[in-house]
Amino acid sequence: MNNIPYGRQDISESDIDSVVNILRSDYLTQGPVLPAFEKIVADYCGVNHSVAVNSATSALHIACLALDVGKGDIVWTTPITFVASANCALYCGADIDFVDIDPQTYNISLESLTEKLALAEKVGKLPKVIIPVHFSGQSCDMNGIKLLSEKYGFKIIEDASHAIGGRYKNKLIGSCFYSDITIFSFHPVKIITTGEGGMALTKDSQLAKKMRQLRNHGITNDIKEMQPYSENEIWNYQQIDLGFNYRMTDIQAALGISQMNRIDDFVKSRHEIAVRYDKLLSNLPVTTPWQHSDCYSAFHLYVIRLKLDLINKTQRQVYDGLRADGILANLHYIPVYLQPYYRKKGFIVGYCPNSEKYFSDVITIPMHPSLAILQQDFVIKSLRTILVS
Ligand SMILES: *Cc1c(COP(=O)(O)O)cnc(C)c1O
Numbered sequence: 001m002n003n004i005p006y007g008r009q010d011i012s013e014s015d016i017d018s019v020v021n022i023l024r025s026d027y028l029t030q031g032p033v034l035p036a037f038e039k040i041v042a043d044y045c046g047v048n049h050s051v052a053v054n055s056a057t058s059a060l061h062i063a064c065l066a067l068d069v070g071k072g073d074i075v076w077t078t079p080i081t082f083v084a085s086a087n088c089a090l091y092c093g094a095d096i097d098f099v100d101i102d103p104q105t106y107n108i109s110l111e112s113l114t115e116k117l118a119l120a121e122k123v124g125k126l127p128k129v130i131i132p133v134h135f136s137g138q139s140c141d142m143n144g145i146k147l148l149s150e151k152y153g154f155k156i157i158e159d160a161s162h163a164i165g166g167r168y169k170n171k172l173i174g175s176c177f178y179s180d181i182t183i184f185s186f187h188p189v190k191i192i193t194t195g196e197g198g199m200a201l202t203k204d205s206q207l208a209k210k211m212r213q214l215r216n217h218g219i220t221n222d223i224k225e226m227q228p229y230s231e232n233e234i235w236n237y238q239q240i241d242l243g244f245n246y247r248m249t250d251i252q253a254a255l256g257i258s259q260m261n262r263i264d265d266f267v268k269s270r271h272e273i274a275v276r277y278d279k280l281l282s283n284l285p286v287t288t289p290w291q292h293s294d295c296y297s298a299f300h301l302y303v304i305r306l307k308l309d310l311i312n313k314t315q316r317q318v319y320d321g322l323r324a325d326g327i328l329a330n331l332h333y334i335p336v337y338l339q340p341y342y343r344k345k346g347f348i349v350g351y352c353p354n355s356e357k358y359f360s361d362v363i364t365i366p367m368h369p370s371l372a373i374l375q376q377d378f379v380i381k382s383l384r385t386i387l388v389s
Contacts, residue, residue: 050199058244099352134158138291139167322365
């Protein structure tokens, strides 16, 4: 049997055709397909504005800049995320801090957040922006976070890189009902893919406009924003801010449009796989993912916690055992503040105990829509052999 990755893309013949069509067309980038993709995703999520970019990392960066994050500001996120959720604050010259996770959902803990905000207010160090991450595709407690934002005046960027197609309180993730900006990733292991790609969604037309400019070097095409060099000398563009080339190509957008046709099927397949794992793992010494009744997860990841006191193996031995069988298990995530780069900033072991406990016993097993039943059975069989021998 071939190796079984923890996640991978699902590409159909019509996905391929839609990309090939662009290669035969007039525009490979900045053509008509990009705005069409933006509109499809925005309409799907029920939000007014969407700005497609070349990665979720870029989307996080311009989202922070649009919310005026800069030197002297503080941004908070969760340690159990991909490093990009924290790096974006540092790109803007701001400081980053971390709030521990909830031991049941592995999302940012509302209890820890509430306590940390009260302390921060006392010492005058409240965050300007908080970036909750919908870990594995299950929404954070956005209602609770929004209420806190009203009390303490911070802005919210949802890092929904795992979560397109998921819901919270019957609203699609990306509606921005509880946040200022929501970010998606279209990396191949995520729910839909454009090869590389990301998007920032918002209800706020000013934020959208700012992010559009930042995506394209800080250039505007809006005459009203331009300063005339002399009375009759206004050309078709002006740079009015310092931006980047974070553009998504039409080749990528075409793939995105085609993938959006199957998004609900992708998420449905992920749920079927999760239900089957839940059942087949129920008599093994592991904890399967807990689901809150407010949430319909997009199930980007399927993580299990090893009950190490009942197992004759270490976490590393289980991980290596799966890999030896060609099952490319993974670990999502090493707490960001324990990365060497962050350790140099002074973060220490013990900073977020629930995150570190999680890190000590978690394993990601394969989850993607094209995972076959036989492959899933093989994963279970291998895991059983490793855990009970
Ligand atoms: C994948 C991911 C990102 C970064 O996405 P890219 O599109 O690869 O830049 C950011 N945050 C989280 C939580 C992710 O999983």
